[in-house]
Amino acid sequence: MQVLERIGPQRLLSRFAGLGLAVDPDRPPGLSLALGGTAASLVELTALYAALADKGQYKPLSFSPDAPIPSSQKMLSRAAAWYVDDILRTRPPRSGVVSKGIRGRKIRYKTGTSYGYRDAWALGYTPDHTVGIWIGRPDWGYGKETTGANSAVPVLFRVFAALNTIQELQRNQGENKRVTNRIPAEVLTVRHNQLPRHLQWFSRTAGTGQEASKPRIYFPVDGSTMQLDKDPLLALKSQGGIPPFHWLVNGRPLGREHKEAITSYTPQGPGLTQITLVDSRGKRDTVSVWLAEEARL
Secondary structure (H helix, E strand, O other): OHHHHHHOHHHHHHHHHHOOOOOOOOOOOOHHHHHOOOOOOHHHHHHHHHHHHOOOEEOOOOOOOOOOOOOOEEOOOHHHHHHHHHHHHOOOOOOOOOOOOOOHHHOEEEEEEOHHHOEEEEEEEOOOOEEEEEEEOOOOOOOOOOOHHHHHHHHHHHHHHHOOHHHHHHHOHHHHHHHHHOOOOOOOOOOHHHOOHHHOOOOOOOOOOOOOOOOEEEEOOOOOEEEOOOOOOEEEEEEOOOOOEEEEEOOEEOOOOEOOOEEEEOOOOOEEEEEEEEOOOOOEEEEEEEEEOOOOO
């Protein structure tokens, strides 16, 4: 979210359009793009994840072995693709969904669930295969507790097992390890405190001689709709400002002061909610969100 705010949503949308992905020119892009707030097909998402497996090189999918091989385009730099791959590589497999003999840590994957449980996504890749799973209703109706994690991920791992991907990785473990973990020369692999000071924080100005920025709430997004599900807690996240912080919901403080810029609270029910953050200097930010009841069938 912070990176997208810095580079601008239109720049990201233009990159998608340059790759040939369908974008809506009449719909102005916003920061919700960082949370998946745009339309994308299963074919498009699978091709994007295949680009991560191919060191940032994007190719449209082909649906016939006789089709000409499409030319590749640079989607990400090799370093950026490596950083994303390294993040997904260290993600532990979900409990209860990894079949016996499948080494889940070898599969880089991510999940997604759209509003109202309409879409449940799981996309993953290995050096040999990229798999995309979508579960939903053909009429785009509301689902019932169908999430990417509990519905699409088990199918994803079963597909990888059927492709014998894991067996291939075990047979060629040394070769694949060299390919997937080869670190580009421009990548920094040092501890946080060993980074140059200006790279240790994305948006803080400490140590630069500049005044600290005002606090800004980046989740939930101002004007968004949040669904109240079985998890009673709603996360509140911000950046900037000087601690300690005070959070207020509809004008009422959330307990005592907070040392961190991230907290959570239990909403009292659906409706329009105003969330305010105040730092130690009295500088503040306010967002308004609509809390909606859980969709029921």
